[in-house]
Amino acid sequence: EDKVVQSPLSLVVHEGDTVTLNCSYEVTNFRSLLWYKQEKKAPTFLFMLTSSGIEKKSGRLSSILDKKELFSILNITATQTGDSAVYLCAVDNNNDMRFGAGTRLTVKP
Amino acid sequence: DGGITQSPKYLFRKEGQNVTLSCEQNLNHDAMYWYRQDPGQGLRLIYYSQIVNDFQKGDIAEGYSVSREKKESFPLTVTSAQKNPTAFYLCASSKWTGENEKLFFGSGTQLSVL
Numbered sequence: 584e585d586k587v588v589q590s591p592l593s594l595v596v597h598e599g600d601t602v603t604l605n606c607s608y609e610v611t612n613f614r615s616l617l618w619y620k621q622e623k624k625a626p627t628f629l630f631m632l633t634s635s636g637i638e639k640k641s642g643r644l645s646s647i648l649d650k651k652e653l654f655s656i657l658n659i660t661a662t663q664t665g666d667s668a669v670y671l672c673a674v675d676n677n678n679d680m681r682f683g684a685g686t687r688l689t690v691k692p
Numbered sequence: 693d694g695g696i697t698q699s700p701k702y703l704f705r706k707e708g709q710n711v712t713l714s715c716e717q718n719l720n721h722d723a724m725y726w727y728r729q730d731p732g733q734g735l736r737l738i739y740y741s742q743i744v745n746d747f748q749k750g751d752i753a754e755g756y757s758v759s760r761e762k763k764e765s766f767p768l769t770v771t772s773a774q775k776n777p778t779a780f781y782l783c784a785s786s787k788w789t790g791e792n793e794k795l796f797f798g799s800g801t802q803l804s805v806l
Contacts, residue, residue, distance in 0.1 A: 592732065617794055625782070625797040626735075671734060672742075679725065679750065680784075680795055684734035 585610040589672050589683035597691050600662050604686045605656040606672030614675040616648055616655050620670040623684070629670075660679070662690045695719065697711065698783050700800035704806050705770065705777060713739040713768045715783035715803045722787060724766035730753060738781075741766055770803065778804050 589607045606615065610691035615633045628641045632648035632655060639646050643662075648655045659666055669685040696717040705711045715724065737750030741760040752796045755774025760766055766785075770777045780802050784795040793799040 589734070619795075619797075624781045624799040626795075627797075631794055673735075678748075679737055680738050681737070682727070682735035684732060 584674050584676070585681050586679050587672055587674050587683040589670075589686050590687060592684060593687040593689070595689045595691065596662055598663055600690075601658065601660045602662060602674075602688060604657040604670050604688070605654060605658075606656070606683055608672075608681075608683075609672050610676040610681065612677040613650070614677045617673045617675065617680070618646055618655070618657050618679065619671040619673065621671055622667075626671055655684045659688075662688075664690050664692055666690050696783060696785050696796050696798040698781075698801050700745065701799065702803060703801055703803045705793070705803060706806050708772045709781070710769055710771050711784060711803070713770070713781055713783075713803070714776060715766045715768065715798060716764055716786045717766075717796075719785060720763070721785035721796070723785060723793075724760070725784045725786075726750075726756070726758065726768045727784065729782060729800075738768065742783045 587608045617631050618629040630646045634656045635650040643660045646657045667690045669687050671685045672683040714786050725740040726738040736752050738756050739758040741747035744763050745758050747758050751787040755778045757769045780800050782800045786793040787796050
């Protein structure tokens with residue numbers, strides 16, 4: 584059975600800290616891995632990763648995929664209170680999108 | 693503006709009642725999905741549809757039904773057989789080009805049982 588596991592489930596940091604969120608997966612037919620940010624309602628897209636070792640970057644956020652070890656990390660540097668959200672990892676298995684349970688990040692002032 | 697619209701935002705269901713959640717998209721996307729989100733459990737797939745008049749069960753389809761009569765619409769019915777329907781329901785859509793495509797999400801419907 585395909586599965587996606589995120590860790591930690593929750594994380595509390597202070598502004599300025601750097602955080603690393605983890606996502607490991609087991610799927611039978613991997614196509615891509617995606618990261619989403621969910622602040623209140625609709626998740627918003629952050630990154631799509633298809634190739635190992637190529638870092639994707641957007642401002643203070645970056646992500647990388649390791650297809651050999653079957654995991655991805657999402658890094659956020661110099662965190663701000665606006666980064667507080669649930670971060671979702673999803674894997675496209677060529678049929679549908681499988682989501683992890685999410686990591687709830689809280690950034691305190 | 694193109695997007696995906698869910699309605700209503702909040703819905704209350706009485707015991708033994710069927711309720712239908714609406715999902716409409718004007719993005720010309722082929723694929724549509726329904727997810728259920730419970731606290732601490734992330735998103736779980738209920739049903740998905742890649743083309744009109746065809747849909748597939750996800751991991752937790754029991755107690756739910758869907759239809760896909762039009763490309764733009766993918767309504768979800770929560771039947772009385774679903775004994776624990778209280779959750780946040782998210783609809784999503786994507787292109788289906790054979791290439792990697794990201795999901796676009798609606799704003800969700802919070803369903804509660806009276």
